Amino acid sequence: MPAIRRQILVTSAPRKVWAALTTSEGLTSWLVDEARVDGRKGGRVVLVSEDEDGNPTEDRGIIHKWRPTSHLEITFDTVGMGPLKGTRLAFQVALDGGETRIAMVHSGTLFDDPDQSARVEKDWRQAFGALQALLDG
Numbered sequence: 001m002p003a004i005r006r007q008i009l010v011t012s013a014p015r016k017v018w019a020a021l022t023t024s025e026g027l028t029s030w031l032v033d034e035a036r037v038d039g040r041k042g043g044r045v046v047l048v049s050e051d052e053d054g055n056p057t058e059d060r061g062i063i064h065k066w067r068p069t070s071h072l073e074i075t076f077d078t079v080g081m082g083p084l085k086g087t088r089l090a091f092q093v094a095l096d097g098g099e100t101r102i103a104m105v106h107s108g109t110l111f112d113d114p115d116q117s118a119r120v121e122k123d124w125r126q127a128f129g130a131l132q133a134l135l136d137g
Helices: 014-022 024-028 114-136
Strands: 003-010 034-037 044-050 056-067 071-076 088-096 099-107
Touching: 003 114, 014 024, 014 071, 014 088, 014 099, 014 114, 024 034, 099 114
Parallel strands: none
Antiparallel strands: 003 099, 034 044, 044 056, 056 071, 071 088, 088 099
């Protein structure tokens, strides 16, 4: 299955990284305009952002893996018009020397389309830049 992979090192501790990835406040500080997270395995995630025309889009997902401060995996519903529709998003967080490594894999058939894949790759590059600035700031 095609996927987008990103990885960064940040100076923040894994607990702070985990909060940025798994709380409404954390996600709205670097990724989306609005977020609701039921932080547990089987919990729901709702992410709201604006599309290119300024209209709100919503992605809904279910948390399949929830290992605090180390592993998060969300599968997004196949309904709706959100950019994450029908994809799987996984984050791994681990200490690496004096830093914290954040690794992300975003996979799904959406990425079979080269234009979609390029757009999402660009979005993740920007998002990870914002995440790194937040966590290294």
